[in-house]
Structures are given as structure tokens and as C-alpha cells.
Amino acid sequence: MRPSRFTCSVGCGGAWPLTEVIYRCSRCGGLLEVAHDLASLGQVSAREWKARFAERSARARLPEGSGIWGKREWVMPHLEDGDIVSLGEGWNPLLPLPGMAQRLGLSRLELKQCGVSPTGSFKDLGMTVLVSQVRWMRRQGVPLRAVACASTGDTSAALAAYAAAAGIPSVVFLPQGRISPAQLVQPLANGSLVLSLDTDFDGCMRLVREVTADAGLYLANSMNPLRLEGQKILAVELCQQWDWEVPDWVVIPGGNLGNASALGMGFELLLRLGLIDRRPRIAVAQAERANPLARAYRGGTWEKHAVVAGETLASAIQIGDPVSWPRAVRVLQAFNGVVDDASEAELSDAAAEADREGAFACPHTGVALAVTARLARSGVMGGGSRVVVISTAHGLKFPAFKAGYHATGGAPWANPPQLLPADAGAIKAVLDQRLAAA
Ligand SMILES: Cc1ncc(COP(=O)(O)O)c(C=O)c1O
Numbered sequence: 001m002r003p004s005r006f007t008c009s010v011g012c013g014g015a016w017p018l019t020e021v022i023y024r025c026s027r028c029g030g031l032l033e034v035a036h037d038l039a040s041l042g043q044v045s046a047r048e049w050k051a052r053f054a055e056r057s058a059r060a061r062l063p064e065g066s067g068i069w070g071k072r073e074w075v076m077p078h079l080e081d082g083d084i085v086s087l088g089e090g091w092n093p094l095l096p097l098p099g100m101a102q103r104l105g106l107s108r109l110e111l112k113q114c115g116v117s118p119t120g121s122f123k124d125l126g127m128t129v130l131v132s133q134v135r136w137m138r139r140q141g142v143p144l145r146a147v148a149c150a151s152t153g154d155t156s157a158a159l160a161a162y163a164a165a166a167g168i169p170s171v172v173f174l175p176q177g178r179i180s181p182a183q184l185v186q187p188l189a190n191g192s193l194v195l196s197l198d199t200d201f202d203g204c205m206r207l208v209r210e211v212t213a214d215a216g217l218y219l220a221n222s223m224n225p226l227r228l229e230g231q232k233i234l235a236v237e238l239c240q241q242w243d244w245e246v247p248d249w250v251v252i253p254g255g256n257l258g259n260a261s262a263l264g265m266g267f268e269l270l271l272r273l274g275l276i277d278r279r280p281r282i283a284v285a286q287a288e289r290a291n292p293l294a295r296a297y298r299g300g301t302w303e304k305h306a307v308v309a310g311e312t313l314a315s316a317i318q319i320g321d322p323v324s325w326p327r328a329v330r331v332l333q334a335f336n337g338v339v340d341d342a343s344e345a346e347l348s349d350a351a352a353e354a355d356r357e358g359a360f361a362c363p364h365t366g367v368a369l370a371v372t373a374r375l376a377r378s379g380v381m382g383g384g385s386r387v388v389v390i391s392t393a394h395g396l397k398f399p400a401f402k403a404g405y406h407a408t409g410g411a412p413w414a415n416p417p418q419l420l421p422a423d424a425g426a427i428k429a430v431l432d433q434r435l436a437a438a
């Protein structure tokens with residue numbers, strides 16, 4: 001098997017070994033990707049891959065009990081058990097939302113709950129790969145002092161936890177006052193060097209790129225394609241959970257656009273190796289206040305015009321200058337994709353509506369659900385479609401968002417607590433009144 005390597009995603013022919021500390025093509029400046037020996041992977045039949053994945057899904061022991069490392073040949077084939085840093089990520093459950101599906105005229109609507117995860121977001125899927133690879137690189141003698149990232153809260157939490165588990169120092173660049181307290185405390189607890197900077201995410205991203213250019217710090221943002229190698233498994237796992245059927249639509253919230261890119265990569269790999277025979281349509285969902293891709297799409301162009309991202313409840317996608325733009329555009333073109341956005345009220349209501357069927361949706365998941373509703377109501381998503389919405393984080397990371405909604409009088413799904421004296425009679429009266437309709 002030929003070793004996996006970095007190649008230029010623009011296709012200029014540049015290629016580098018995975019031990020190289022490089023984040024952009026040195027010839028043309030394009031983003032990088034990881035190229036595996038597909039000819040060798042293709043020698044195994046689709047049927048055999050499915051059997052292998054099914055067998056490993058029954059294992060509890062790490063690393064192969066991990067949703068990512070159970071598919072290790074497709075991720076980082078050269079890593080051995082001792083290199084792998086796993087916290088038991090992946091195998092994110094699918095939650096059916098039959099009520100919402102019926103109201104929207106869809107035949108199937110499910111939430112892929114990537115927030116049900118060690119650090120509470122989908123970032124774990126990619127971070128296990130990046131940190132494992134860094135551990136391997138350090139063993140190969142590559143002089144890396146620490147790993148570093150800019151973050152809207154979830155990347156830093158994942159990096160801090162995996163780096164702590166690996167015994168590798170981490171540094172996180174955070175936009176002051178723009179992440180939830182629950183997210184801020186995660187890297188603090190895991191012993192990261194937390195830099196709280198007086199700028200927004202795009203400013204943090206510029207700074208981390210500048211500092212990691214020479215300081216022996218390894219960049220762990222999704223600009224680094226190692227992250228996407230893990231995140232692409234989301235598509236593989238989803239198809240496996242669907243008995244290798246493909247949904248009609250997958251809806252995913254987009255900020256820096258790494259995750260949407262990874263989703264497309266995963267489906268492409270499944271097609272290439274013959275495990276599926278068609279592509280789903282992909283919808284990228286943005287918050288109205290941080291919507292550069294939705295604006296471009298509506299304007300009929302894929303050209304990037306960065307915006308200054310406005311404040312939104314969906315703080316983890318408050319990003320105005322997405323790094324993975326060209327990767328995501330390629331995916332949208334190949335998957336007959338669409339882009340739409342959601343207002344603050346729409347995202348809040350959609351998250352709360354899904355909660356009524358057992359979710360605890362974060363605001364970004366709310367954005368994806370609200371865009372699903374828009375697409376279903378406008379007919380872009382045909383009646384009877386089978387849809388999976390990617391839930392990217394756990395609502396427990398955003399308690400102020402959840403509490404704020406239920407404190408708001410008049411919001412359609414608000415459920416404020418009933419204040420009562422400590423008196424059984426008063427309780428019974430309320431029970432008679434409130435449970436009468438049930
Ligand atoms: C909860 C959550 N949802 C969605 C996203 C968007 O992912 P991406 O930046 O890869 O588009 C992020 C991270 O930016 C996130 O933390």
C-alpha cells in the first residue's frame with residue numbers, strides 16, 4: 001500500500017509526506033487534502049468493507065470500538081493502536097423526529113446527534129485523527145512543541161481534551177466574550193493555555209495562522225485536512241446506520257465550512273469504493289447574521305465575499321470569512337447542493353420544536369432544522385423526502401440559549417415553569433387544567 005500523503009486540493013500536482021508541517025500548497029496556495037491509496041482500498045470489495053465495519057461496530061474495546069477507528073483503513077492506515085488517541089468518539093445516534101416530519105410533509109426526518117460525544121460536539125470526530133497523527137509525528141522526530149487552534153468554542157474543547165489525553169501541550173485562541181461559559185471552561189479544565197483575545201473568530205484565525213507559521217505549534221483548525229479525514233466518517237457511519245441506503249437530503253450547519261466539505265468527501269469515498277450508488281443532495285445552513293455563503297448562492301455566484309459576522313445565538317458559526325469555502329463549493333456543485341439561512345427566531349423555534357421529540361438541540365442544529373423547514377415549505381425539498389439533519393453540538397453547551405427561550409413569553413414552543421405554593425390542592429388544580437388535553 002502506498003503511504004497516504006498531502007496533496008493540493010486544487011489539483012496543481014503538489015504532494016507532501018504526512019510528516020511535513022504544511023497547511024497550504026507551496027506552489028499555488030490552495031488548500032490541502034489527504035490522498036490515500038485508493039487502488040489498494042478498492043481491492044477490497046464493498047461487501048467485505050460492509051462486513052468488516054459491521055463486525056467492528058460490535059466491539060466495545062478502543063480503538064476499534066470508536067466510530068472513527070473502526071474504519072481506520074479509510075482514515076489513517078499507517079497509525080497503529082499505540083499511536084491512536086481515542087476518547088470513544090463516533091457512533092452518534094440518529095433521533096427520529098416523526099412529528100416535525102409530518103408537519104413538514106417529509107416521509108422521514110432524523111437528527112444525527114454528533115453532540116452526543118466526549119466533548120459535546122462533532123469536532124471530536126476530526127480531533128482524534130489530528131492529535132493521533134501529531135503523536136505519531138512527534139515519535140518520528142518532527143519538532144512540534146504544542147498543538148494550537150482558533151475556535152468558536154467547540155474546536156478548542158475537543159483539541160484540549162484530546163491533547164490532554166495524549167500528554168501534548170495545547171494552546172487555544174478564543175474570541176473574548178463570544179463563546180458560551182460552558183465552552184470556555186472546557187479547555188481550562190483540560191489544562192490548555194487559553195488565550196482570550198479581544199477580537200472575533202476571524203481575527204483569532206488570522207492570528208493563529210500567523211503564530212503557527214514558525215513557532216513549532218501545529219495548527220489544528222479544519223484548514224488542516226487531517227481533521228476532515230475524521231469528520232468525513234460522519235457520512236460513512238450515517239449510511240451504515242441506514243443499512244447502506246442514502247437519504248435524499250442531508251442538511252448541515254456551516255461556519256468555516258470544513259464539516260460540509262468533509263461530509264461530501266465521505267460520500268465520494270463511499271461511491272468510489274462501491275458501498276453506495278448515488279449521492280444525496282446537500283443543504284448548507286447558515287445563520288442570517290453570518291451568511292456569506294447563503295448570500296453568494298442567492299446572488300448566483302460561488303465567489304467568496306467575506307462579511308463581518310454579526311452577533312448570533314448560533315455563536316459557533318459566527319464566521320464571516322470561511323476558510324474551507326472552495327472545498328465546500330466543490331461539494332455543493334457535485335451534490336446538487338443548496339444554501340439557505342435562518343433568522344434568530346426561526347433557529348430558536350426549530351431547536352425548541354425538535355426538543356419536544358427528545359432532542360436537546362444547540363442553536364446551530366436549530367439553524368439546520370429551520371433551513372430544513374424553509375426548504376420543505378418552499379418545495380425545494382420535495383414532499384415525502386427522506387432527510388437527515390446533522391446536529392453538531394449538544395444543547396447542554398448552550399444553557400443560556402435554552403433557558404432564554406423558555407423564559408420568553410409567547411415563543412411558540414416556550415414551556416416556562418409553573419410557579420406554585422407548596423400545596424397539594426394547588427398542584428392538583430394545575431394538573432387538572434394542564435393535563436386535561438393530553
Ligand atoms: C456546533 C457547531 N456547529 C457547526 C459548526 C460549523 O462547522 P464548520 O466550521 O466546519 O462549518 C461549528 C464549528 O465551527 C460548531 O462548533
Ligand SMILES: [Zn+2]
Pocket residue numbers: 008009010011012013014025026027028029030
Ligand atoms: Zn497547488
